[in-house]
Amino acid sequence: MGEAVTSRKFTRRDRQQFRGKVRECLDALGSMLADGRFAVAEPRIGMEIELNLVDDAMQPAMANAEVLTAIGHPAGGDYTYQTELGQFNIEINVAPEPLRGTHLTELEGALRDSLNRANDRATGVGCGLAMIGMLPTLRENHFDQRWVSADPRYALLGEQIFAARGEDIELQIGGIALPGSDRRDQLDLICDTILPEAACTSVQLHLQVAPDAFAAHWNAAQALAGVQVALAANSPFFAGRALWHETRIPLFEQATDTRPYELRSQGVRPRVWFGERWVTSIFDLFEENSQYFPALLPVCSDEDPQAMLARGQVPALPELRLHNGTVYRWNRPIYDVVDGRHHLRLENRVLPAGPSIVDVLADAAFYYGAVQALSTAERPLWTRMTFDAAAENLRAAARDGIDARLYWPEIGWVSPSELVLRRLLPLADAGLAAHGVAAAVRDRYLGVIEGRCLTGRNGAVWQRAAVAARERCGDDRGTALAGMLGDYLDRMHAGPPVHTWTW
Template identity: 30%
Template sequence: MGAFNFDNMFTREAMAEFYSVAVREKRSLMQDIADGAYVSSDLTMGNEIEGSFVRQSDFQLPQTEDFPNGVFNSVREIVKERGGDLAAELGDFDFEVNTRAKTLTGSVFRDEEKEIATKMAQVEAAAHQRGLTTLLSGLTETARREDLVLAHLVQDEQKNHRYGGINQGVMRSRGGPIDITIANHAHTPAFKNSFDHIMAEALCAALQTHIKLRDPALDFARYMNASLILAAPIIAASASTPFVLGEGPLWADSRISVFEQSIDWRSPEVRSLESTPCNFPNRYYSNIGEFYGETLKIPVLIPDLSFGKNAAGKALISSPSFRLMVGTDWRWVRPVWHQGNDEKRYMTLEFRPMSSGPTVVDMVANAALYLGAVHYLAENSDPATKNPVIPYLAARNNFYVAARDGLDALLFWRGRNMPAREVVRETLDFAKEGHALLGIDSSDSKRYLGIIEVRCCMGTPGDIKTAEYQDYKQRNSDDRWGAMEQIVRASHTALHRGITLTLSGV
């Protein structure tokens, strides 16, 4: 794999035709939203959980060439035989588990934890039959530079075609290598690597939490803007990826930086463009049309007019070409429309900053914090039109400061710089109020938000990993890769014991 030929797709005529179709579909989508086609009565949530397969023997990433049908396909065929399903991601060593939509009330978080744990156990059992095991980590610590090659692109035919096209589109637009640089806490260059493809993105595993917008025309701006305000304290509280390809500690959540740089299509000459496909959204929004208008400013990366259609050319979802453009608009919060099995249409807001893992209960705690806080803030203010907690530029700056410094960050909040821990504690208050408004069981709220409260005292999962790394190196003659394996081993143990990493005793 790795040799892609999309020359006919990337002609000037094909690009222009695709863009013209996407513009028409965007107009149609906006009209449907205005006409109430996406109105829904219930407020629901769901999650996409990305993870990695690693070898049982040494926790290294598996090699595609060691599996006749590729790593992902080899595991998925067993999962399917047992009545389950597994979604493909960019890397052949990646996978994704999706949860069903659940009404945001009662025991929703406990139910979500049970569903994720059940599905992960099913994937784990299948992986074991292939000599593999599962890991949930925003950046797999044992990954090495040589793992990130196009030969390790997922072998799933449909996704291989799509990701191969995106790779070619990004590299054509960029016109040169992808350089990834991350400064350490002293703000000096501490990590630098160069790629001639987008496979560094395959390292990045996310917890993507969706909340349904009951009426996108009315709800989008409130929930979107509240999400932008909350992104920084939620990243500060959940940061878990201080290491990249054996280097670190770098940022508290280095995945933010790796992701943004790994699929940046911009050439050096146009890096000052306002709209980029992988960054913090550009403003507080007044309506959903503003956001999708910015999507149309992003160059077409993969002009595939067959996307979202069956063999007969019938669309399987509304506005499929514009949907593909939105799929390559990787901003940290974005609205996405869906079509259920009953063909009923609905729209969710996808919150993308949180890293996957390190355990199921850690992820549900992160989602509970976000969902409670965003509901409270959205229902009690509209940051675009009233007095926001913070101005937009402060929200954007806070996001990157929190990703870099975690709970040690200073965040601009209510007119002054405040320690991140204080901001997280206020966010916890928002979440508790939001849970009460939603009718979340008090025991659920206490259990999952209690995990966040413990982190404010004991540190984030990333802090635990850094402490484990430093302790191991001191005891083992500065063995960097041995320390990486120890971090993965500890995270893996906590994951499969069903406990939070903070209280795992590593």
């Protein structure tokens, strides 16, 4: 969830001072970008995977503190496990690994071993790990304030969101009928906590990028976002309702919305934001964040970034980083300092967690390869595609998943499967080859993406079909969701990719 913050009350002066400090950080960042001496490593995979906790009845287990104590540190390799917003969440942070050669398959094995050990230890305290975009057995009663994790940052963030909004949060999402049914569910829920945000569990992919290449990579990632979601959708159920194939997208937008109805009507920008234009510099993104979004956590440090630059030191830019962490772009720019060296990263946030480790790494391989190819193309894609088309692709993909219709230059309106098979898989293969990824590794992971396209089956399709089949056999919705989740976890642990699953 970002930088550590202790519990406190904020004053009007805190906000004014914080705004000034963010401006100082921006000025320092501008100087550093002009100087150009950012660390640029070889392409590496860095990722965060958010997980849910369930009990033996497949209901949410409010036990992340107990589970983390049982897991200990490290649970395997260089991976760390930590809390997330809800007590039914934890997160695994995967240390950056090189992308070249066979590192992807080595990462697959190491990550599987780590998660297996973590799950075994969680079982000892009566819990299991669920790697899924949205836990289907979550219900309204699980969003009580008492289920927020103990870290004071979470309670403070919730307080600030509701203070900015001035009223409870409205969640409104129309559903899509399950296979063989005409029933369309509707979510219409008023919530007085930000815990619905905790239902949105994702995989976040990181890529270190040189300053002069950042805009091209960000633009490419934005253009690709709808395709990613269509291929990987895995969040079709929330609060007992069958909603969008990737309900996580609209739910996250609504659950963290600081705007009351009147500000939404005026066109004030949401904090969960796709953006509104292609960019020419990473500076554009940080500047927009500071200009458009009031501070939620206005905590000021004593750092003087310009003075540090004058002394030849590397500033941490804490106010810029803290503020940036409360603006939830689907592709987020990150400034960071590691071992005294500063760098820039692109954080891709559109993917849901799961369904299996091989699926997660296939999604990662497709993303890294396609972004590499698109960002270095002789004629950039974003010169032939409007930004609004990219935004609409994301929304259509979230709603209809692999059944969506997407717009792509020179093709027009096309299914995600056809677009990927005809155009994007060869690009992703070429991009991975340019990163030095071995041919057998490319074939393994891009073959999983190809399999999804040929079968038309991703996590959301499987979940929806499995629940529909159980309901046809007489299960009520709650029983069907719990039964489906049990079957899902069996397959998740067994490890084959989701396009091979049956129901």
